[in-house]
Amino acid sequence: MTDSNLIYHGSEWDxxxxxxxxxxxxxxxxxxxxLDVYPNQIEVITSEQMLDAYASVxxxxxxSHWSFGKHFAREELLYRKGATALAYELVINSxxxxxxxxxxxxxxxxxxxxxHAAFGHNHFFxxxxxxxxxxxxxxxxxxxxxxxQFVAKCEESHGLHAVESVLDAAHALMGCGISRYAxxxxxxxxxxxxxxxxxxxxxxxxxxDLYRTLPARPSxxxxxxxxxxxxxxxxxxxxxxxxxxLAEHAPKLMEWQRELxxxxxxxxQYFYPQRQTKMMNEGCxxxxxxxxxxxxxxxxxxxxxxMLEFLHSHSSVVRQLNFDDRRYSGLNPYAxxxxxxxDIQRICEQPDKEDRDWFPEIAGxxxxxxxxxxxxxxxxxxxxxxxxxxxxxxxxxxxFTVGDRGDSSFMSxxxxxxxxxYRDIRxxxxxxxxxxxxxxxxxxxxxxxxGSRRLVLTHRVRGRRVLAxxxxxxxxxxxxxxxxxxxxxxxxxAETGAxxxxxxxxxxx
Amino acid sequence: xxxxxxxxxxxSKSLGNRGRFVRRVKSHIRKAVGEAIRNRKVADLDxxxxxxxxxxxxxxxxxxFQPGTGDRExxxxxxxxxxxxxxxxxxxxxxxxxxxxxxxxxxxxxxxVFMLSREEFLELFFEDLELPNLAKKxxxxxxxxxxxxxxxxxxxxxxxxxxxxxxxxxxxxRIALRRPKQIELQSxxxxxxxxxxxxxEAEIQRLADEIELMKRRMRSVAYLDTVDLRYNxxxxxxxxxxxxxxxxxxxxxxxxxxxxxxxxxxxxxxxxLFLVRHYQAVELVFIRHTYTASEVDEDTFFHGRxxxxxxxxxxxxxxxxxxxxxYPVADWNIYAAQASDGHNFDHDMPRxxxxxxxxxxxxxxxxAYIEVNGEVTSGxxxxxxxxxxxxxxxxxxxxxxxxxxxxxxxxxRKLFAAT
Numbered sequence: 001m002t003d004s005n006l007i008y009h010g011s012e013w014d015x016x017x018x019x020x021x022x023x024x025x026x027x028x029x030x031x032x033x034x035l036d037v038y039p040n041q042i043e044v045i046t047s048e049q050m051l052d053a054y055a056s057v058x059x060x061x062x063x064s065h066w067s068f069g070k071h072f073a074r075e076e077l078l079y080r081k082g083a084t085a086l087a088y089e090l091v092i093n094s095x096x097x098x099x100x101x102x103x104x105x106x107x108x109x110x111x112x113x114x115x116h117a118a119f120g121h122n123h124f125f126x127x128x129x130x131x132x133x134x135x136x137x138x139x140x141x142x143x144x145x146x147x148x149q150f151v152a153k154c155e156e157s158h159g160l161h162a163v164e165s166v167l168d169a170a171h172a173l174m175g176c177g178i179s180r181y182a183x184x185x186x187x188x189x190x191x192x193x194x195x196x197x198x199x200x201x202x203x204x205x206x207x208x209d210l211y212r213t214l215p216a217r218p219s220x221x222x223x224x225x226x227x228x229x230x231x232x233x234x235x236x237x238x239x240x241x242x243x244x245x246l247a248e249h250a251p252k253l254m255e256w257q258r259e260l261x262x263x264x265x266x267x268x269q270y271f272y273p274q275r276q277t278k279m280m281n282e283g284c285x286x287x288x289x290x291x292x293x294x295x296x297x298x299x300x301x302x303x304x305x306x307m308l309e310f311l312h313s314h315s316s317v318v319r320q321l322n323f324d325d326r327r328y329s330g331l332n333p334y335a336x337x338x339x340x341x342x343d344i345q346r347i348c349e350q351p352d353k354e355d356r357d358w359f360p361e362i363a364g365x366x367x368x369x370x371x372x373x374x375x376x377x378x379x380x381x382x383x384x385x386x387x388x389x390x391x392x393x394x395x396x397x398x399x400f401t402v403g404d405r406g407d408s409s410f411m412s413x414x415x416x417x418x419x420x421x422y423r424d425i426r427x428x429x430x431x432x433x434x435x436x437x438x439x440x441x442x443x444x445x446x447x448x449x450x451g452s453r454r455l456v457l458t459h460r461v462r463g464r465r466v467l468a469x470x471x472x473x474x475x476x477x478x479x480x481x482x483x484x485x486x487x488x489x490x491x492x493x494a495e496t497g498a499x500x501x502x503x504x505x506x507x508x509x
Numbered sequence: 510x511x512x513x514x515x516x517x518x519x520x521s522k523s524l525g526n527r528g529r530f531v532r533r534v535k536s537h538i539r540k541a542v543g544e545a546i547r548n549r550k551v552a553d554l555d556x557x558x559x560x561x562x563x564x565x566x567x568x569x570x571x572x573x574f575q576p577g578t579g580d581r582e583x584x585x586x587x588x589x590x591x592x593x594x595x596x597x598x599x600x601x602x603x604x605x606x607x608x609x610x611x612x613x614x615x616x617x618x619x620x621x622v623f624m625l626s627r628e629e630f631l632e633l634f635f636e637d638l639e640l641p642n643l644a645k646k647x648x649x650x651x652x653x654x655x656x657x658x659x660x661x662x663x664x665x666x667x668x669x670x671x672x673x674x675x676x677x678x679x680x681x682x683r684i685a686l687r688r689p690k691q692i693e694l695q696s697x698x699x700x701x702x703x704x705x706x707x708x709x710e711a712e713i714q715r716l717a718d719e720i721e722l723m724k725r726r727m728r729s730v731a732y733l734d735t736v737d738l739r740y741n742x743x744x745x746x747x748x749x750x751x752x753x754x755x756x757x758x759x760x761x762x763x764x765x766x767x768x769x770x771x772x773x774x775x776x777x778x779x780x781x782l783f784l785v786r787h788y789q790a791v792e793l794v795f796i797r798h799t800y801t802a803s804e805v806d807e808d809t810f811f812h813g814r815x816x817x818x819x820x821x822x823x824x825x826x827x828x829x830x831x832x833x834x835x836y837p838v839a840d841w842n843i844y845a846a847q848a849s850d851g852h853n854f855d856h857d858m859p860r861x862x863x864x865x866x867x868x869x870x871x872x873x874x875x876x877a878y879i880e881v882n883g884e885v886t887s888g889x890x891x892x893x894x895x896x897x898x899x900x901x902x903x904x905x906x907x908x909x910x911x912x913x914x915x916x917x918x919x920x921x922r923k924l925f926a927a928t
Contacts, residue, residue, distance in 0.1 A: 015512055015514070018512050019510075019512065022510050022512075026510070039510070040510045040511075041510070041511045041513065042510065042511065042512045042513070043512075043513045043514075043515045044512065044513070044514050044515060044516055045515045045516060045518075046516050049515065049516070049518065049522070051523075052522040052523050055523045055526065056522070056523070056526075061522075064525050064526055064529060065526065065529065066526060066529035066530040066532070066533045067526075067530075067569055068523060068526040069523060069525075069526030069527040069528070069529050069530030069531070070530045070567055072523040072526060072527060072530075073527065073530060073623035073624075074623065076623070076624075077622060077623050077624060080624075096511075100515075103516055118510075160529070164529070168569070171569055171571075172569060172570050172571055173571075174571065175571050175572055175573075176572065320586050320587075321586075321587070322586060322587025322589075323585035323586060323587050323588075324587065324589075325587075331584070331586060397586045397587070398586060398587050398588040398589070399584050399585070399586055399588070400584070400585060400588040400591055401582055401583065401584050401585075402582070402583055402584075402585060402597070403580070403581070403582045404580065404581045404582070404583075404599075405580050406577070406578045406579045406580060406581075409598065409599055410596040410597060410598055410599065411596070411597045411598075411599055412594065412595070412596050412597070413591045413592065413593055413594065413595040413596075413597070414582065414593065415593060416588055416591060416592060416593050417588065418593070420593070421593065425584060428582050428583070428584050429584040431582075432583055432584055439572075440572045440573065440574060442572055459572075461579075463579045463580040463581070464578065464579040464580055465574045465575070465578055465579030465580070465581070466574070466575050466578055466579065467572055467573070467574060467575060468573055468574065468575040468576070469575065470570075471570040471571065471572070471573065472570075472572060474570035475570045475571060475572055478570070
């Protein structure tokens with residue numbers, strides 16, 4: 001073994017080193033691990049630019065809104081105080097896949113980042129079925145550019161304040177701005193405008209004044225109940241996507257306001273798969289970088305010092321604090337994701353008796369990468385946990401479940417890492433990752449378009465978990481302002497159908 | 510794979526968003542700026558400021574569950590001693606569970622703190638003072654003059670005669686007009702002496718003629734002519750004095766409340782800011798007075814409490830002494846701002862006026878008298894009344910009455926527009 005194998009020395013990097021690192025990482029990722037990725041684009045930025053990117057929710061460009069300024073101010077303060085370190089990388093689900101790396105990183109960190117983001121995340125983005133269904137990687141950047149330019153145009157023609165109030169309202173509804181069923185492939189955002197324009201010009205060209213003189217068709221006077229029924233059908237109620245419902249049916253909105261709502265809807269939709277696969281996504285990237293770095297070390301392409309540096313940052317990333325630690329802030333998605341994937345690798349390669357009982361399909365199949373790749377493609381956090389969390393890992397992490405009944409002053413330990421608890425813990429953790437259970441289930445259930453014009457939202461309360469009152473009222477004010485008329489929100493118990501709470505808000509003109 | 514170097518891309522992409530945010534929380538920032546003015550030193554207006562905004566004002570609402578209600582079940586890592594069926598008492602506050610679990614989306618911050626940059630701070634500071642445009646106003650700054658050498662002149666006072674230049678001209682003129690040198694004359698005299706001893710009459714005659722000619726020539730071409738004279742020439746160039754001292758005089762007797770001092774402080778800050786823009790170095794001297802005056806530090810000046818009567822002349826005397834000892838008039842631009850609620854002892858007035866007229870006003874670039882009073886109209890005070898006679902005669906003496914912060918800037922403007 002000689003030094004000539006090493007792809008770099010020391011800790012400084014330049015663009016040639018970066019190129020060599022990328023090639024070395026790529027040959028392992030594609031050649032040995034068989035990953036399938038979008039073309040990569042790696043962008044070197046300064047810490048200041050990283051802060052900027054943070055502020056615009058990790059996007060290379062974003063429309064202007066004060067809340068991004070708020071995030072920036074906060075991140076900047078925390079960073080200046082030294083309370084938080086900046087992330088080493090940011091990666092964007094787009095085609096080509098854009099990864100940001102910071103210039104301050106050492107070359108070892110750059111290697112790690114390239115392995116983690118440009119191959120780990122990239123593979124996940126390209127293959128996971130949620131991303132494939134919900135986002136269009138080749139259009140992300142176009143859509144963002146369109147949104148930015150559209151918002152700027154609106155601000156110019158309608159004033160900062162008018163745009164801001166619509167965006168405020170839309171942001172408040174972001175959580176209810178998701179279509180949870182795979183959307184049909186929508187047209188490019190900017191195409192909509194062109195279509196509308198074409199329609200307009202067609203109407204103008206074929207306008208004939210004569211049609212105005214045709215006698216009106218005798219109206220089929222329908223009873224009230226029938227009319228409401230018809231309304232509901234026309235509006236496709238109940239409708240879970242409140243934001244889109246408002247964008248399409250709010251009676252008083254101008255076209256540009258509707259378009260703003262659609263823009264926010266698109267950005268909510270973009271983040272929807274990310275939220276559902278956070279743990280798997282990070283686990284996948286961490287697993288991939290761990291494999292690649294070890295492989296580089298084994299083939300003497302990086303030296304002992306670099307390996308130690310890597311292990312140091314790797315282990316701090318995948319550390320899981322115990323629940324009673326003062327710094328505990330929830331389960332670490334990196335830790336769980338990485339641990340589960342390593343566990344799957346072990347089950348595939350060296351299963352024991354327990355594994356064969358629990359995972360008969362994969363235990364000892366000898367194809368860890370194949371199994372993992374299939375999991376990365378077909379699962380989301382919830383189903384992944386439900387399928388692959390092993391008793392051994394539960395024991396290893398000492399997981400236990402705690403039940404909290406709202407009215408009791410005690411919480412109870414319902415399951416611990418023992419024979420009878422494994423399945424409970426697995427089910428409980430899975431539902432913890434199920435975003436549909438963690439978000440309030442709110443739907444538009446009634447919209448009277450011709451009479452009182454009242455809009456009714458219904459929150460189906462599960463497990464007696466009601467909405468926070470103050471914030472609920474504030475959000476409803478936003479809804480009422482968009483809708484233009486009275487808005488009611490009813491909280492009904494999902495099981496008994498009993499009404500628990502009612503909110504009633506009128507629009508402030 | 511492409512590697513793109515984005516480091517040269519424009520920074521501060523969030524500046525627009527930041528501007529929007531600052532506009533949004535302006536009311537809070539205004540409060541913070543007001544607070545900062547109260548706590549800051551007069552000279553310390555130029556740094557950035559931390560502003561804290563309570564988080565509820567900038568929070569973005571969304572639908573989420575009321576924390577602590579309903580039935581929840583969650584997984585925690587790191588169990589050590591719990592067995593199934595154990596019961597754990599809930600924390601009193603009810604929020605979260607053990608160690609804030611469960612509510613992953615809940616951001617629990619009490620207040621939101623961020624830094625205002627210096628520019629943003631100044632902008633708001635001026636906005637509070639209803640300041641439209643400070644930069645346009647120019648102070649009429651009196652600069653001292655300095656004599657600098659500026660070549661040579663053909664006439665001047667004898668003590669400025671430049672010998673070297675004069676002699677150089679004399680020499681060249683003598684060469685040009687072929688004035689015989691003294692040595693040549695001497696050698697002729699020596700030769701004629703020789704001829705006399707030799708009794709060579711012809712030679713004597715020739716030499717005598719030559720000497721006669723030479724002497725005539727020497728008489729007609731002067732050794733030093735008036736045209737040769739060169740004098741050192743000096744120009745008077747104005748030298749801007751780059752340092753200024755600002756005297757803050759304030760009546761600190763009991764009748765001056767904190768609010769009034771606050772008003773005065775704003776004026777001092779403004780004046781200081783103004784001077785800083787014009788001079789490289791600005792020093793501050795704080796003189797407070799009741800019936801006696803003393804130089805104090807800034808804290809004592811604004812926050813110290815004293816009781817006693819009011820004798821304005823004591824402060825003026827103190828100021829004159831300080832100027833004499835530390836700030837030579839030639840080197841320093843002297844500004845003074847006197848703040849008072851207008852009281853003075855009757856018997857002190859003549860002395861105050863004399864001091865002002867004879868000692869203080871002649872050395873000051875500018876003297877401002879600010880009368881602060883809480884009530885909007887309180888009639889003419891004693892000082893106001895007595896100072897009236899000075900206003901017309903001294904253009905750099907100005908006075909104004911201020912009763913609320915927003916009036917400070919217009920007053921300031923008026924005062925400086927008058928000069």
